[in-house]
Amino acid sequence: MIKGKPALIIHEMQKFVVDPAYAGFPALANQVVERGIAKNISALAAAFRKAGAPVFHTPARGRPDRADVKVNTLIAAMGMKGTPLPQDHPAQAYAEGCEFHEGDFEIARSSGMTAMVGTQLDTLMRRMGVETVVVTGVSVNVGVAGNVMVASELGYHVLVPDDCIAASDEATHRAIVDNQFRMIARIVQSADVIAALEA
Secondary structure (H helix, E strand, O other), rough: OOOOEEEEEOOEEHHHHHHOOOOOOOHHHHHHHHHHHHHHHHHHHHHHHHHOOOEEEEEEEOOOOOOOOOOOOOOHHHOOEEEEEEEEOOHHOOOOOOOOOOOEEEOEEEEOOOOOOOOOHHHHHHHOEEEEEEEEEOOOHHHHHHHHHHHHHOOOEEEEHHHHEOOOOOOOOOHHHHHHHHHHOOEEEEHHHHHHOOO
């Protein structure tokens, strides 16, 4: 299952995305809670740390002036509404269970939808000899889909733990995972990855 050195990507598990008390997309936040993905990601990250494998947090942390945002998509236009969150706002924090730990890596981006493009993530993983990427977080609709597709295109072996990702609704989740992701990644459960790390 795991080929060569693995790395874990935890995408956008920030309160303003996944906590119903703060989230701009309540349906997505509700799916995160219903699916219990934060707890599963937490267990997976602990296994990666124990195995000495890198854990990458890939949050969205926009510039206050949004000078680098190109409004070329609906989601970018929606993101331009309202006042940007200050970096120290409680909603910018990681969700419970998905916090940054000493030794983890944080690869923040100020614009765009995927951590695999326009950041140092790919370069850093190549320097570290990573061959297998395990993608978790949100959303299956956009960010996770982008990471899975680009990582595959860049030559990584991609694992997607189905119990560590969420979409805006269950029907969309199943459609994307079962019809798109399975063509370019291996769909697994977090317990499968943990067992492989322990082996």
